[in-house]
Amino acid sequence: MEYILGIFELSAINLVAVLGLSILTGFTGLFSFGHAGFMAIGAYVGAIVTARLHLPFVAAILAAGLVAGIISIGIGRLTLKLKGDYFCIATMGFGEAIRLILNNWAWVGGARGWESIPQFKGISVSLPFIVAIISVILVWNMVNSRQGRNMVAVREEELAAQMAGINVMRTKMMALVTSAVLAGIAGALMANFVGFIAPKTFNMTKSTELTIIVIFGGIGSISGSVLGALLLTALPEIFRAFSDWRLVFYGLAVIVIMVGRPQGLLGGMELTPAGLRKAAAANKAKAALLAESRAMEKRGEI
Amino acid sequence: MSAILELNGLTKQFGGLIAVNDVSLAVPEGGIFGLIGPNGAGKTTIFNLITGVYKVSKGTIMFQGRPITNLEPYQIADSGVTRTFQNIRLFKNLTVFENVFTACHTSAHYSVAEALFRLPRFAREEKAIRAKATELLTIMGLQDRLDVTANNLPYGLQRRLEITRALALDPKLLLLDEPAAGMNPDETNDLMRLIGEVRDKFHLSVLVIEHHMDLIMGICEQVHVLNFGCTLASGTAESIADDPKVVEAYLGGEGKKSC
Numbered sequence: 001m002e003y004i005l006g007i008f009e010l011s012a013i014n015l016v017a018v019l020g021l022s023i024l025t026g027f028t029g030l031f032s033f034g035h036a037g038f039m040a041i042g043a044y045v046g047a048i049v050t051a052r053l054h055l056p057f058v059a060a061i062l063a064a065g066l067v068a069g070i071i072s073i074g075i076g077r078l079t080l081k082l083k084g085d086y087f088c089i090a091t092m093g094f095g096e097a098i099r100l101i102l103n104n105w106a107w108v109g110g111a112r113g114w115e116s117i118p119q120f121k122g123i124s125v126s127l128p129f130i131v132a133i134i135s136v137i138l139v140w141n142m143v144n145s146r147q148g149r150n151m152v153a154v155r156e157e158e159l160a161a162q163m164a165g166i167n168v169m170r171t172k173m174m175a176l177v178t179s180a181v182l183a184g185i186a187g188a189l190m191a192n193f194v195g196f197i198a199p200k201t202f203n204m205t206k207s208t209e210l211t212i213i214v215i216f217g218g219i220g221s222i223s224g225s226v227l228g229a230l231l232l233t234a235l236p237e238i239f240r241a242f243s244d245w246r247l248v249f250y251g252l253a254v255i256v257i258m259v260g261r262p263q264g265l266l267g268g269m270e271l272t273p274a275g276l277r278k279a280a281a282a283n284k285a286k287a288a289l290l291a292e293s294r295a296m297e298k299r300g301e302i
Numbered sequence: 303m304s305a306i307l308e309l310n311g312l313t314k315q316f317g318g319l320i321a322v323n324d325v326s327l328a329v330p331e332g333g334i335f336g337l338i339g340p341n342g343a344g345k346t347t348i349f350n351l352i353t354g355v356y357k358v359s360k361g362t363i364m365f366q367g368r369p370i371t372n373l374e375p376y377q378i379a380d381s382g383v384t385r386t387f388q389n390i391r392l393f394k395n396l397t398v399f400e401n402v403f404t405a406c407h408t409s410a411h412y413s414v415a416e417a418l419f420r421l422p423r424f425a426r427e428e429k430a431i432r433a434k435a436t437e438l439l440t441i442m443g444l445q446d447r448l449d450v451t452a453n454n455l456p457y458g459l460q461r462r463l464e465i466t467r468a469l470a471l472d473p474k475l476l477l478l479d480e481p482a483a484g485m486n487p488d489e490t491n492d493l494m495r496l497i498g499e500v501r502d503k504f505h506l507s508v509l510v511i512e513h514h515m516d517l518i519m520g521i522c523e524q525v526h527v528l529n530f531g532c533t534l535a536s537g538t539a540e541s542i543a544d545d546p547k548v549v550e551a552y553l554g555g556e557g558k559k560s561c
Contacts, residue, residue, distance in 0.1 A: 138418050145417030145424065146407040146431075153404045156393035163353060163387075164405040165379035165471050174414070220395075268395060281449040282397060289447075289454055 007237045012128040013189045015229035018213045019139045020182030022225040025214050027143055028175035029155030030080075031088045033207045034095025038068045038180045040202035041098060042187025044108055047117045047197060057120040061131070061188050068184025069177050076176045080169060095207050102199040113198025117191050128189050135182060140222050142178065151175050152220065183210075216257050218264030223271035228264075306331040306366060306475055306507045307352070307383075313360035314347055314531075321347045323531040324361070329475065334501060334508045336522030336539070338515075340551055343528040345511045346388060349477050353385055354378045366474065380408060384468040385477035388511075390460050392452040398463055399448040402439055405470035406431040435470065441503065442466045458489045462496070469504060476500070478510040482517050494520050519543065527551070 017039055024030050042064035049060040079090040103111045120127075142148050150171045153161040162168055191197045209232075217228025232250070239249045257265060269279045305328035314322040322344040329335040337345050350356040352363055354375040363371045370378050393401050410427040417424050439445055442462060447455065452463060461481055468476055478497070482490045494517055501508050512518050518525060518539060525542045527534040529551045535542055542548055 141418050141420055142414070145414075145428075146404075146410050146412070147414055147417060149400070149404040150407060152396065153393055156395060157391045159355070160387070160391040160393065160467075162355070162375040163379055163385055164467065165376050165384075165408045167374070167376045278397075278449070282451055285397075285447065285449040286451065286454050289450060289456075293456075 007234055009128050009193055010237075011230050011233040012132040013186050013193060014210075014213070014233045015132045015226060016128075016135050016189065017183045017186035017210055018217075018225050018229045019135050019222070020179035020186075021210050021214050022217075022222065023139060023142065023151070023182075024175045024179040025211060026219045026221065026225065027148065027155060028151040028172060030172060030175065031084075031211065032091040032179070033088055033204065033211060034091035034093070034098075035179065035183045035210050036202040036204065036206035037091075037095035037098035038072065038183035039187035039190065039206065040102060040197075040199065041068045041071060042184030043191040043197045043202070044102065044114075044187075045184070046188030047114055047191045048108070050118045050120075050192075051114075057127070057192060060192070061185055064184040064188035065181040066184075068187070069181040072177050072180030073173070075180075076173045080172045080176065092204065092207070095202075095204060099199045099203055102202075109198070111199060113196060113201075115196050117195050117197065119192055119195045128193065131185060131189060135185075136222065136226065139178075139182075143222065147171070147174060155220075212254060215264055216254060218267035218269070220268045221264070221266040221270055223275070224264055224266030224269075227266065227271070304331055305329060305364075307509065308364040309348070309352075309361065310364070311361035312348065312351060312358065312363065314344075314351055314356060315359045321531050322351065325528065325531070325533055326361075327526045327533075327536065329507055329509050330524070332501070332505070332507055333523050334497065334510065334521050336518045336525040337509060337511045337528065338513070338518055338525060338542075339528035339534070342530075344531040345528055346479055347531075348528075349385060349479055349511065352378070352477065353383060379471060382472070382474035383477065384471050384473040384475075386461070386464045386468055386479055386481060388479040388483060390464055392460060392464060392467070394451075394453040396452060397448065398444055398450050398452060398455065399435060399439065401452050401463060401467050402470050403432065403435040405467045406435050408471055409434060438466055438470055442469075457484060458492070461485075461493070465496070465500065469500065473504075473506055475507050475509065478508060478512075480511050480513065482512060482514045485514075487516075490514055490517055493517070497521055515543075 017035065021032065021035050024032055045067045046060035046064040049055050049063045050057060075094055079087055082090055102108060108114055150161070150166045153164060153166055154168055154171050158168055213228040213232045214225055216232060218224030235253060236247065236250050239245065242249070269275055307329040309325055309327050312322055312325045313320065325348065337348065339345055347356065351358050354373055358371050362369055365381060365383060370381060393404060396404070409431050412424045412427050439448060444459065444463060444466060447459065452460065455463060481497070482493050485493060497508060497510070498521055510522065522539050524537065525539050526536045527542060527548050534551055535545045535548050
């Protein structure tokens with residue numbers, strides 16, 4: 001039972017980080033392969049706050065989000081002018097740089113990692129779920145506001161977004177900072193959950209995993225990200241009995257999605273009553289348009 | 303009639319190439335002003351300079367008596383200059399409604415915090431801009447296509463949607479870059495009517511780049527002709543049509559006519 005709960009807890013923690021990345025990649029169209037770096041910052045800041053400063057865990061979560069957010073502003077200033085793949089590579093460099101700094105910093109354990117971080121088991125069992133639910137609500141509110149729509153506009157057509165009076169730099173910065181804050185919080189939760197952190201926990205594989213979940217769940221869909229985080233965190237655990245084969249199943253699941261549904265499980269749509277209505281309306285409108293042009297063709301107008 | 307937009311000695315250099323050379327023109331308030339010239343004359347470059355996509359090398363741009371030279375594109379858009387593109391640039395994966403709804407964002411002023419916590423001002427302003435987008439789309443005759451993904455829209459309607467999206471910012475000046483490109487004569491006629499209607503209904507001024515001479519002759523009160531980045535002629539549509547220099551630029555000089 002505790003094991004199952006643990007899997008769900010891990011899913012909830014991953015979900016918090018994935019939601020942030022969903023804002024950045026899914027809604028704003030900026031691909032990052034360095035978000036494990038922000039998670040690492042959050043994890044280590046959280047550990048310093050609880051283990052060294054002996055402050056309560058809530059302070060650790062807040063500090064983790066704050067520090068990750070502030071660092072992302074600096075990173076954004078340097079990298080957000082870069083286009084497409086160049087931005088992607090810059091974030092990859094950032095993630096690796098953070099890992100290497102932590103590797104060589106003895107005060108926080110260096111490459112051996114940091115053991116016996118105080119774990120707040122009492123309140124904290126439900127804490128990841130509470131944080132995940134609050135994050136879902138806030139992120140949902142964000143993407144369904146003018147700020148969120150501006151992000152989508154930037155993803156769709158940057159030049160047109162500028163001409164529509166959207167401050168593209170500010171919009172991208174807002175997306176980056178939001179994603180970094182959430183990744184930082186997820187890192188602090190992770191440190192508390194595992195009780196041990198090491199730089200190699202936050203390597204590029206972790207960054208890639210987060211990005212894969214966003215794409216697997218579907219670009220521009222919050223419910224897709226939730227589903228993706230639950231499935232892709234739980235899947236390797238469920239198949240743990242097959243030991244060596246479990247990563248094959250994981251890879252297979254991702255490939256099946258890529259081939260069968262390139263837009264991701266729920267690309268561009270939401271699993272809510274309103275979201276489903278919207279998807280149905282779009283389908284109907286498309287069908288009507290098709291019927292119309294067929295009729296015109298028949299009449300010989302085209 | 304005072305000028306809403308004034309270009310004074312506008313110059314743009316790309317390295318050694320002078321794309322726009324010392325161009326001055328004034329778009330009268332409430333007018334429809336045509337900008338024509340052979341391919342590569344620098345027409346779209348002028349649009350990019352006005353809207354802040356390119357930085358100006360020399361000269362000034364005045365909009366409503368205030369300089370807007372080298373402001374950021376979004377600041378220029380906010381001040382009341384919007385445009386459409388030669389190759390349509392819609393938010394392709396969004397619906398018709400969402401395209402216009404997104405562009406209405408300048409009419410709302412709630413902050414991120416107000417959005418995150420769904421405070422009263424958020425609900426009020428969202429409702430207002432939702433109504434505004436619906437109204438605009440109805441005026442522009444797109445009310446039956448609200449749920450269509452922009453990508454799936456027929457070409458003529460995509461142009462119309464792009465103009466609607468530009469109108470969502472409450473512009474004072476609308477820049478149209480070859481709005482009739484790829485249209486048949488019927489569609490071009492519709493478009494001409496539409497441009498006139500939009501100008502009257504929304505009380506704005508229009509600066510239009512076009513190759514369809516019927517459209518230019520049909521709706522433009524004044525025309526400015528460019529060739530190789532320089533001003534070739536400027537005046538009423540009739541006077542331009544008879545200008546030998548303009549005829550030469552378009553059809554080639556006497557000696558070259560044989561080819």
